[in-house]
Amino acid sequence: MLEAAGxxxxxxxxxxxxxxxxxxxxxxxxxxxxxxVRLPQGAELLSGNPSDYSVSEIADDGPARELGRVVEVxxxxxxxxxxxxxLAARREHEQPQSAMWLELAGxxxxxxxxxxxxxxxxVVGDLYVSWDPQLGVQQVEQLPEALGGEKLx
Numbered sequence: 001m002l003e004a005a006g007x008x009x010x011x012x013x014x015x016x017x018x019x020x021x022x023x024x025x026x027x028x029x030x031x032x033x034x035x036x037v038r039l040p041q042g043a044e045l046l047s048g049n050p051s052d053y054s055v056s057e058i059a060d061d062g063p064a065r066e067l068g069r070v071v072e073v074x075x076x077x078x079x080x081x082x083x084x085x086x087l088a089a090r091r092e093h094e095q096p097q098s099a100m101w102l103e104l105a106g107x108x109x110x111x112x113x114x115x116x117x118x119x120x121x122x123v124v125g126d127l128y129v130s131w132d133p134q135l136g137v138q139q140v141e142q143l144p145e146a147l148g149g150e151k152l153x
Contacts, residue, residue, distance in 0.1 A: 001027065001028045001029055001113045002025055002026070002027050002028075002032065002035060002109060002111060002112040002113065003025070003026050003027075003028065003112060003113060003114045003115075004023055004024070004025045004109035004112040004114070004115045004116075004117075005023070005024045005115070005116050005117055006021055006022065006023045006024070006107055006115070006116075006117030006118070007021070007022045007117060007118050007120075007144050007146050007147050008020070008021045008022075008104075008106075008107060008117060008118065008119045008120070008147075009021075009119075009120050009122070009146075009147055010104050010119060010120065010121045010122070011122045011123075011124065012102065012121065012122070012123050012124065012127055012129075013123075013124040013125060013127075014124070014125050014127075015092060015093065016090055016091065016092050016093065017040070017043070017090070017091050017093060017102060017104070018088070018089075018090050019040055019043065019088065019089050019090070019104075019106065019107070020086070020087075020088045021086065021087045021088070021089075021106075021107040022084060022085075022086050022146060023037070023084070023085045023086075023087065023107060023109065024081075024082050024083070024084050025081055025082065025083055025085065025109060025112070026080065026081035026082035026083070027079070027080045027081050028080075028113075029080075031078035031079055031080050032075075032078060032079065032080070032081075033074060033075045033076075033077060033078045033079070034072055034073060034074040034075065035072070035073055035109055035110070035111070035112075036058065036070050036071065036072050036073075036109075036110040036111070037070070037071050037072075037073060037085075037087065037107055037108065037109055037110065038067060038068045038069070038070050038106065038107070038108040038110060039068045039069045039070070039071065039087075039089050039106055039107065040068055040089055040091065040103070040104070040105065040106025040107065041066070041067060041068045041091075041103055041106065042068070042091040042092075043068065043069070043089035043090060043091040043106065044069070044089060044090060044091065045057060045069065045071055045087065045088070045089055046088040046089060046090055048086065048087070048088060050085070050086065052075065052076065053073055053074060053075045053076075053083070053085060054073070054074050055071050055072070055073050055074075055085075055087065056071060056072055056074070057069060057070070057071050057072075058070040058071065058072055068106060068108075070110065071087070073085050073087075087107065089106070089107075101132075104119055104121065118140070118143055118144055118147055119137075120143055120147035120152045121152060122151045122152055
């Protein structure tokens with residue numbers, strides 16, 4: 001059984017949504033040496049060079065692929081954690097229009113019993129951010145230090 005906490009930084013500009021996620025995962029019970037993460041819908045994983053784990057995309061052309069690509073994070077040896085993993089993804093979007101909604105959720109640790117986290121959003125240009133409270137998202141006054149910044153929306 002896994003528990004995941006994330007700090008997600010999203011940068012939105014006129015053409016793309018760039019997302020960087022720091023995920024902290026820990027296990028309860030049996031040690032683990034891998035877990036899977038669903039990326040934000042329509043996003044592609046950006047390559048990185050982690051030294052203590054590897055990340056590979058799971059091939060899936062079925063209907064679940066429309067929910068988002070899945071990657072597997074694998075460690076050299078089993079652990080109960082906590083472990084920290086950094087992932088980055090990018091997706092293109094059409095020229096923003098007024099009242100255009102973009103889903104920012106993603107980086108779901110599959111099979112985690114409990115997940116929580118923060119999303120910091122930075123917009124470039126004349127874009128406006130609005131939250132839909134029905135989706136369980138609420139604006140907070142204090143963010144973790146890693147997400148702090150003057151340019152956040």
